[in-house]
Amino acid sequence: xxxxxxxxxxxxxxxxxxxxxxxxxxxxxxxxxxxxxxxxxxxxxxxxxxxxxxxxxxxxxxxxxxxxxxxxxxxxxxxxxxxxxxxxxxxxxxxxxxxxxxxxxxxxxxxxxxxxxx
Amino acid sequence: xxxxxxxxxxxxxxxxxxxxxxxxxxxxxxxxxxxxxxxxxxxxxxxxxxxxxxxxxxxxxxxxxxxxxxxxxxxxxxxxxxxxxxxxxxxxxxxxxxxxxxxxxxxxxxx
Numbered sequence: 577x578x579x580x581x582x583x584x585x586x587x588x589x590x591x592x593x594x595x596x597x598x599x600x601x602x603x604x605x606x607x608x609x610x611x612x613x614x615x616x617x618x619x620x621x622x623x624x625x626x627x628x629x630x631x632x633x634x635x636x637x638x639x640x641x642x643x644x645x646x647x648x649x650x651x652x653x654x655x656x657x658x659x660x661x662x663x664x665x666x667x668x669x670x671x672x673x674x675x676x677x678x679x680x681x682x683x684x685x686x687x688x689x690x691x692x693x694x
Numbered sequence: 695x696x697x698x699x700x701x702x703x704x705x706x707x708x709x710x711x712x713x714x715x716x717x718x719x720x721x722x723x724x725x726x727x728x729x730x731x732x733x734x735x736x737x738x739x740x741x742x743x744x745x746x747x748x749x750x751x752x753x754x755x756x757x758x759x760x761x762x763x764x765x766x767x768x769x770x771x772x773x774x775x776x777x778x779x780x781x782x783x784x785x786x787x788x789x790x791x792x793x794x795x796x797x798x799x800x801x802x803x804x805x
Contacts, residue, residue, distance in 0.1 A: 611793075619793075682728075682743070685736075
C-alpha cells in the first residue's frame, strides 16, 4: 500500500512568487494534516482536514497560505506571495481516526516538501 | 496540550540499550503518550503509544510510572540505523489530534 506522497520534494522560488505543494494521503484516510518546520524551529501544526472540510486551521500563519482538499482526496497548500520566512519543510500526514473511532494515535507522514524562498 | 521535556541529545554504541526519558508534568487524565522517530529528510514515523504501565511492540518498549508525569522509551540493542530524532508527544487519543512536537532527542549510535 502506498504511503503519504508529497510533491515536489524540493522547490526553490523567489520572494513574491507562488508555490503550490501537493499531498496525496493514504487511500481511505479521511483525516489529512499539514505541518511545517521552519529553519531551526520545531515541527508545527498548520491545519487539519476531515474529508474536504477544514476541521482546524488554527496553525495557519497568515492569509498568504491557502489549503484545499477538493473531493476529500488529495490536498494542496498554496503560498502566495511567498516570503523568506516561509522557507522550511512542509509535512503532510494522514490518519484513519474519526469522532467515533478510537485510533491508535498514529499519523502517517510523508517525506515532506522542502521550500526555499530566495 | 501538555508540554514535554526531553534531553536534546544522547549518544550510544551499537548493541546497547537506550532509554530516553520524557517529562510531562501537566499531562491530563485523557492524554496518551506517543513517541515518533524521524530520520533526516523524512517525515516522523510512529513508534509506540501508551497510557500507563508498560507497552511493548516489535520496535520498542514504553514505560510509564503510576503518576504518568514522565515516560521512558526503551530501544533494545540499538544499531547504527537507529540514529534519528525521537519525539515524545502527549495528547488526546480520540477525535481530532493536533500533534505538538517539541525539540526531540537526537540519538547518535556509533559503531
